[in-house]
Amino acid sequence: xxxxxxxxxxxxxxxxxxxxxxxxxxxxxxxxxxxxxxxxxxxxxxxxxxxxxxxxxxxxxxxxxxxxxxxxxxxxxxxxxxxxxxxxxxxxxxxxxxxxxxxxxxxxxxxxxxxxxxxxxxxxxxxxxxxxxxxxxxxxxxxxxxxxxxxxxxxxxxxxxxxxxxxxxxxxxxxxxxxxxxxxxxxxxxxxxxxxxxxxxxxxxxxxxxxxxxxxxxxxxxxxxxxxxxxxxxxxxxxxxxxxxxxxxxxxxxxxxxxxxxxxxxxxxxxxxxxxxxxxxxxxxxxxxxxxxxxxxxxxxxxxxxxxxxxxxxxxxxxxxxxxxxxxxxxxxxxxxxxxxxxxxxxxxxxxxxxxxxxxxxxxxxxxxxxxxxxxxxxxxxxxxxxxxxxxxxx
Numbered sequence: 001x002x003x004x005x006x007x008x009x010x011x012x013x014x015x016x017x018x019x020x021x022x023x024x025x026x027x028x029x030x031x032x033x034x035x036x037x038x039x040x041x042x043x044x045x046x047x048x049x050x051x052x053x054x055x056x057x058x059x060x061x062x063x064x065x066x067x068x069x070x071x072x073x074x075x076x077x078x079x080x081x082x083x084x085x086x087x088x089x090x091x092x093x094x095x096x097x098x099x100x101x102x103x104x105x106x107x108x109x110x111x112x113x114x115x116x117x118x119x120x121x122x123x124x125x126x127x128x129x130x131x132x133x134x135x136x137x138x139x140x141x142x143x144x145x146x147x148x149x150x151x152x153x154x155x156x157x158x159x160x161x162x163x164x165x166x167x168x169x170x171x172x173x174x175x176x177x178x179x180x181x182x183x184x185x186x187x188x189x190x191x192x193x194x195x196x197x198x199x200x201x202x203x204x205x206x207x208x209x210x211x212x213x214x215x216x217x218x219x220x221x222x223x224x225x226x227x228x229x230x231x232x233x234x235x236x237x238x239x240x241x242x243x244x245x246x247x248x249x250x251x252x253x254x255x256x257x258x259x260x261x262x263x264x265x266x267x268x269x270x271x272x273x274x275x276x277x278x279x280x281x282x283x284x285x286x287x288x289x290x291x292x293x294x295x296x297x298x299x300x301x302x303x304x305x306x307x308x309x310x311x312x313x314x315x316x317x318x319x320x321x322x323x324x325x326x327x328x329x330x331x332x333x334x335x336x337x338x339x340x341x342x343x344x345x346x347x348x349x350x351x352x353x354x355x356x357x358x359x360x361x362x363x364x365x366x367x368x369x370x371x372x373x374x375x376x377x378x379x380x381x382x383x384x385x386x387x388x389x390x391x392x393x394x395x
Contacts, residue, residue: 137155
C-alpha cells in the first residue's frame with residue numbers, strides 16, 4: 001500500500017475543519033452499547049474496520065478541501081431528532097403518571113387502586129350550603145338495583161320562582177339517570193301530585209292499573225319513597241291518596257287506604273355502598289333508626305352486610321370521645337390516631353357529618369386533628385353539616 005503523503009500536522013488541521021458532530025445519546029446507553037460490542041471478534045475485523053474508517057475520512061475531507069462545501073449530516077440529524085422525540089414522549093408519559101400519583105397522594109386522596117366517587121369537584125359527595133348559589137336542592141330516594149333499600153340522590157335546580165317546590169320536584173323527576181348511576185329504573189312515578197298549602201298536604205293520584213300494590217316489595221318501596229321524598233323536600237305532614245280522582249288507593253298488604261302521615265327522616269346511620277359492577281361509592285342511611293348518636297357511630301363501624309352496606313367508620317378515623325353542645329358535635333381525636341389524607345378518611349368524615357345531621361347537629365368541631373387538611377375540609381375550623389347526600393347534576 002502506498003505511503004500517505006499527508007503529514008501529521010496536515011491531518012490534524014484537516015480534522016479541525018471537519019463539521020462538529022454531537023452525540024445526544026445518554027452516556028449510560030453508550031456505555032451499554034460498548035459493553036455489548038466488547039465481545040471477542042475475529043482477528044481480521046479490527047484491521048478491516050481501520051481501513052474502512054480511513055477511506056471514510058478521506059471521502060469526507062475531499063469536498064471541504066476542494067470547494068469548501070458544508071457537509072450536512074441530515075440523516076444523522078433526523079435520527080437524533082427521532083430519538084429525542086421518542087425520549088421526550090416517554091418522559092412526558094412518565095411525568096404524567098407521576099403527576100397523577102402525586103395528586104392522589106397529596107390532596108385529592110384518590111389513587112388508582114381505590115374506588116372512585118362522583119364528586120362535586122373537590123372529593124365531596126354531598127352538597128353544602130355554600131355551593132348551591134341561587135339554586136334549590138331536591139332529594140330523590142331511588143331503589144337500589146336489588147330493590148332492597150332507598151338511596152338518597154340530591155341535585156341542584158334553578159327553579160322558576162313562579163313555581164312551587166312540588167312542581168320543581170315533579171318536573172325534574174324525569175331527568176334522573178337511575179340505571180346509569182347503578183340503581184333501579186324507578187322514576188318518573190306513575191302518578192300525579194298536587195300540593196295544598198292551606199292544609200299542608202300532598203295528594204297523590206294513581207291510575208287504576210298502577211302496580212305499586214303488587215307484592216310487598218313494590219308496596220313498601222312505593223310508600224317509603226313517597227314519605228322520604230316529601231319529607232326531604234318540604235314540611236308537608238300528610239299524603240292523601242286517590243285513584244283516577246276517586247278517594248283511596250288499593251295496596252296488597254295495607255289494603256285500601258285514603259291517607260298516611262309523613263314521618264320525618266332522621267336518626268339513621270350512614271354507610272358506604274357501591275352498586276354491583278360499578279366503582280362509585282354512595283353514602284346511604286340505614287333502614288332502621290337509632291336511639292342516639294353513639295349507637296349510630298357504633299353501627300357505622302360494623303356496617304350492614306346483608307344489604308351490601310359496608311362500614312363507614314374505619315381505623316382511618318379513630319376518635320377517642322365526643323360531646324354535644326347546643327347542636328354542635330365536638331369530636332376529640334385519639335392521640336395515637338394516624339389519620340391520612342385519603343379517600344377512605346374523606347368517606348368516613350362525610351358519613352359522620354351526614355349521620356350527625358340526622359340527630360339535629362348543625363356543625364362539627366375536631367379537637368387535636370392529626371392533620372389539618374382532609375380533602376376539601378379544613379379540620380382546624382368548625383364545619384357545617386351537608387344539606388343533602390350524594391350530589392348528582394341533571395341539568
